[in-house]
Structure formats: C-alpha cells, structure tokens
Amino acid sequence: MNRIAGVQGVVEKIKRRLPKSKFARNVVVLAGGTALAQGLLLLASPILSRLYTPESFGVLAVFTAMLSILVVISSLRYELAILLPEEEETAANVFALSVLVVFGMTLLIGTAVFLFGDTLLLSLKAEKMLPYLFLLPVSFLGLGLYQSLNYWAIRxxxxxxxxxxxxxxxxxxxxxxxxxxxxxxxxxxLLYGDVVGRVSGSGTLALLSWRHDRHILRKISLSGVGKAACRYYRFPLFSSWSGLLNSGGLQLPALILASFYGPQVLGWFALGQRVIGVPMTMIGQSVAQVYTGESSRLARQNPEQLLRLFYQTAKKLFFIGLLPSLLLGIAGPQLFALVFGGIWYEAGRYIQILSFMYLIQFVVFPLSQTLDIIECQHVHLIWQIGRIVLIIAALVSAAWWKAPPALAIGLYGGVMAVGYVILFFLSAMSIRKLCGTDKTAKDVA
Structure with missing residues (x-):
C-alpha cells in the first residue's frame, strides 16, 4: 500500500508541474513521448554505428527517402481533413475515405515497384537494396494506416x-x-528494423478508436464517403501535391547524394539525419499535431487568436532549439567522432554545416500546415514548387562542377533555410488576411 501511495504521489507531482495551458499540456504529453522515443534511438545509435557500415546506412537512407516521399500521398492528404468537420458523422466518413485511399494507393505503389523498382535502384547505386524492395509497399501500407488513425486520435x-x-x-x-x-x-x-518501427502502433490506435468511437464509426456510409471526397477535394487537388513536393524537398537530397557521391557519403549524411534531423523533426511533428488540432478550431472561431498562437509557438520553438544548434555548430565533428567512432567524423562535419538550417526548420516545420488549415493550399503548393526547384538546382550544380560533398550539403542547407523563412512569412500573411487586419507580429505576440 505504501508503494502504491508513493507512486500516486509522484504522478500527482508530475501533473502539478505540467503547464496550466491546455495547449501546452498537450504539447508536453505528445512531445514527451516523442522525446523518449527519440532518446531511445539516440542511445542505440553508438551501437548501430559499430554494427553497420556507412554504406549500410546509405542503403537505409535510400529506402527511407523513397518511402517518405511516397507515404505523404498515401491517403491523398484526406487525413488532414479528419480534423475539420464539426459533425462527427462527417468526420467518420472522411476517416473511412482516407483509409480506403491508403489501400488503393498501396496497390498502385506495389505495381510500380514491381515494374520499375530495379531500374530505379540501379540508377541510385543502391543495388544492395534489391532483395528487400518488397518491403517498400508493406511499409507504405502500415505507415499510411497509422497516419489516418493518428489524425483520428488527434481529433x-x-x-x-x-x-x-x-x-x-x-x-x-x-x-x-x-x-x-x-x-x-x-x-x-537496418531495413527490417525500420519497417517494424514504422508499421507498429496502428493496431493500438485502431483498437482504441473502435472501443471508444464505434457508435460514430457505424455511421459510415458509401454516400457519406462520396460526399466527404467532394467536400474536401482541395486536399488531394492541392495538399497532396504540396505534401509530395515538401517531402521531396526533404528527401531528394539523399537520393541525389547517393546518385552522384555514392553510398558512403550518403551514409555519413544519413547518420547525421538519424541522430539530429529526425529527432528534431519528430519533436516538431508532435508540436505540429497539437498545433494543427488547435489551429483548425481557431481558424473557424477566432482567427486573431490563431495569429497569436502562430507567433507564440514560433518564439518558444526558437529558444528551445537555439542551444542545441549552437553546440552542433561549434563542436559537431568532435562529438560525432567521440560518440560514434572516428569513421563518423565526416558525419559530424555535415551536421556542423547544417546546424543553422536545423534551427530554422525546427521553428517553422511545426507551423507548416497553417496554409492547409486555412485552406490556402494553392499558396503552399507554389512555395513547395519553388523550393524543390532550388534544392535540385543547388545539388545538381554542385555535382556537375564536381564540388566536394561538404559544399553540396552547404548549398542544400542554405536553400532550405531561406525556403523555411519564406514559408513563415507567407503563413503569417495569410492568417492576417483571414483576420481581415494588418496586424504585425509585435501587435499579437
């Protein structure tokens, strides 16, 4: 009994220390779980870097880059629309629509992999991935279902x-x-582990949804799904392309590096992404999921409060990410060599070059769905097109002139940083337009 009382006392102390704001509490809960998950990956990385070569990490990077680009359109972005309807029945039909689209897209991706997968891998110098190409549609299906279930849980x-x-x-x-x-x-x-990690979790969320929401899910109908597809047509028409371009902008550098510089260079780049880029992105996604849920409500009810939330979230993220970015910018190579072994010194040098870009990405990425939430998908799409064109131009130009890999990565980081700054101001301007005001950041912060 004393032990139980002691545990309950600890839980109560933790609850008292959580922020009073409901939004902040949700961020802490979701970001806390994500931080634990990423902490586990960080703890395992020094072991993995001694079990696998940079070339093996390069093959994994090709696989994850291909999957990450494709999975964005697994439900044609209908999963984002799950948050928007006020009526529960409409939301359930949007959810059903997104799941149906995932199965259809999986069949399409599986066919494309069967027909063209070998040719693509040979062009990317990733021949070692050929025996495992069948894992791509498997991961695509599992991750696509998880995304739809995830947004239903966020609702x-x-x-x-x-x-x-x-x-x-x-x-x-x-x-x-x-x-x-x-x-x-x-x-x-590395490949099998990545698949296990990506597809797990769907069953837990599915059981939870059925246990609590089956009275709502039973209202799903074929006509309701059709109406949902028509009502939210802007998501596949604009958001899916925007998301595909966004993911392409993030993942194409890995594919281009593999093609021009080989798997070893990509392996160094990939370990840096795994240790630094992925944790920052995942924590940013946790903030983004809470921000998306809150901002979708404020966009309907109080746009001025949405603008305030936008600036305040950006400000807090900047101060959270500042110290880690400075540390990486000063001592990245030395830290990587110490923790992962001397063979990974070059990976630390790449992270050092990208440290400023990571800070800007950490601030802006969680806010990147703002334009979709306020249904300015066309603006987001235009931005994505411009950014991806510049990224491809920077990396291909570097490879064409036979620039060293570090210079190519520096050009990539500069283009990414500028692109995120532009997205930030485009999002702020669009919210102000929604408000019907011309408020400045100073007015609402």
Whole structure:
C-alpha cells in the first residue's frame, strides 16, 4: 500500500508541474513521448554505428527517402481533413475515405515497384537494396494506416495514446536492428528494423478508436464517403501535391547524394539525419499535431487568436532549439567522432554545416500546415514548387562542377533555410488576411 501511495504521489507531482495551458499540456504529453522515443534511438545509435557500415546506412537512407516521399500521398492528404468537420458523422466518413485511399494507393505503389523498382535502384547505386524492395509497399501500407488513425486520435485529443505508440515504434525498431546486426551482415537488419518501427502502433490506435468511437464509426456510409471526397477535394487537388513536393524537398537530397557521391557519403549524411534531423523533426511533428488540432478550431472561431498562437509557438520553438544548434555548430565533428567512432567524423562535419538550417526548420516545420488549415493550399503548393526547384538546382550544380560533398550539403542547407523563412512569412500573411487586419507580429505576440 505504501508503494502504491508513493507512486500516486509522484504522478500527482508530475501533473502539478505540467503547464496550466491546455495547449501546452498537450504539447508536453505528445512531445514527451516523442522525446523518449527519440532518446531511445539516440542511445542505440553508438551501437548501430559499430554494427553497420556507412554504406549500410546509405542503403537505409535510400529506402527511407523513397518511402517518405511516397507515404505523404498515401491517403491523398484526406487525413488532414479528419480534423475539420464539426459533425462527427462527417468526420467518420472522411476517416473511412482516407483509409480506403491508403489501400488503393498501396496497390498502385506495389505495381510500380514491381515494374520499375530495379531500374530505379540501379540508377541510385543502391543495388544492395534489391532483395528487400518488397518491403517498400508493406511499409507504405502500415505507415499510411497509422497516419489516418493518428489524425483520428488527434481529433479526440488522445495525445497520451499517440505518445505511447511513438515509443513502442522506436523500441521495436531499435531491438530489431540491434539483434539483426549481431547475426546478419549488410543493411538487412537496418531495413527490417525500420519497417517494424514504422508499421507498429496502428493496431493500438485502431483498437482504441473502435472501443471508444464505434457508435460514430457505424455511421459510415458509401454516400457519406462520396460526399466527404467532394467536400474536401482541395486536399488531394492541392495538399497532396504540396505534401509530395515538401517531402521531396526533404528527401531528394539523399537520393541525389547517393546518385552522384555514392553510398558512403550518403551514409555519413544519413547518420547525421538519424541522430539530429529526425529527432528534431519528430519533436516538431508532435508540436505540429497539437498545433494543427488547435489551429483548425481557431481558424473557424477566432482567427486573431490563431495569429497569436502562430507567433507564440514560433518564439518558444526558437529558444528551445537555439542551444542545441549552437553546440552542433561549434563542436559537431568532435562529438560525432567521440560518440560514434572516428569513421563518423565526416558525419559530424555535415551536421556542423547544417546546424543553422536545423534551427530554422525546427521553428517553422511545426507551423507548416497553417496554409492547409486555412485552406490556402494553392499558396503552399507554389512555395513547395519553388523550393524543390532550388534544392535540385543547388545539388545538381554542385555535382556537375564536381564540388566536394561538404559544399553540396552547404548549398542544400542554405536553400532550405531561406525556403523555411519564406514559408513563415507567407503563413503569417495569410492568417492576417483571414483576420481581415494588418496586424504585425509585435501587435499579437
């Protein structure tokens, strides 16, 4: 009894220390689970960097880049629309629509992989991934379903459940990669572990949704799904292309580096992304999920409050990310060599070059759905097109002139940073237009 009382006392102390703001509490819950999950990946990275070569990490980077680009359109962005309807029945039909689209897109992706996968991998110098190409549509299906279930859970503010699934995903990934690395040579263990991590969690969210929401889900109908597809047509028409271009802007550098500089350079770049870029992005996604849920309500009810939330979130993220970015900018190579082994010194140099870009990305990425929420998808699409053109131009130009990999990565980081700054101001301007005012950041901060 004393032990139970002691545990309850600790829980109560933690609850008292949580922020009073409901929005801030939700961010802490979701970001806390994500931080634990990413902390597990960080702890495992020094082990993995000694079990696998930079070339193996390069093959994994090709796989994850291809998956990340494709999975954005797994439901043609209908999952974002799950948050918008006020009527529960309409939201349930949007959810059903997104799941149906995932299955259809999986069939399409599987066919494309069967027909053209070998040719693509040969062009990317990732021949070692050929025996594992079948994993791509499997991961696509699992991750696509997870995204739809995730947004359904966000609608009902089940952030604690989402947080638990994120930790279980990382745990499954790390355990598989370490155990496989002890017995299997090559990139197989990294690939299988990545698949396990990405597809897990869907079952937990599905059971939770059915347990609590089956009275709503039973209202799903074929006519309702059709109406939802027509009502939110702007998401596949604009947001899916915008999301595809956004993911392409993030992932194409890995594919271009593989094609022009080989798997070893990509492996160094990939470990840096795994240790620094992915955790910052995942924490940013946690903030983004809470921000998206809150901003979708404010866009309907109080646009001026949305503008205030936009600036305040950006300000807090900047101060959170400032110190880690400075540390990486000063001592990135030395830290990587110390923690992961001397062979990974070059990976730290790449992170040092990208440290400023990571800070800007950490601030703006969680706010990037703002234009979709206020249904300015066309603006987002135009921005995505401009950014991806500049990214491809920078990397291809560097490779054409046979610039060293570090210079190519520096050009990439500069273009990314400028692109995120432009997106920030475009989002702020669009919210002000929605407000019907010309308020400045100073007025609403």
């Amino acid at each position: 009902y503010k089940r952030f604690a459940s989402i947080s638990r699934t994120k930790f279980s995903q990382s745990f499954g990934m790390v355990c598989t990669q370490i155990l496989a690395g002890l017995f299997i040579k090559g990139p197989a263990g």
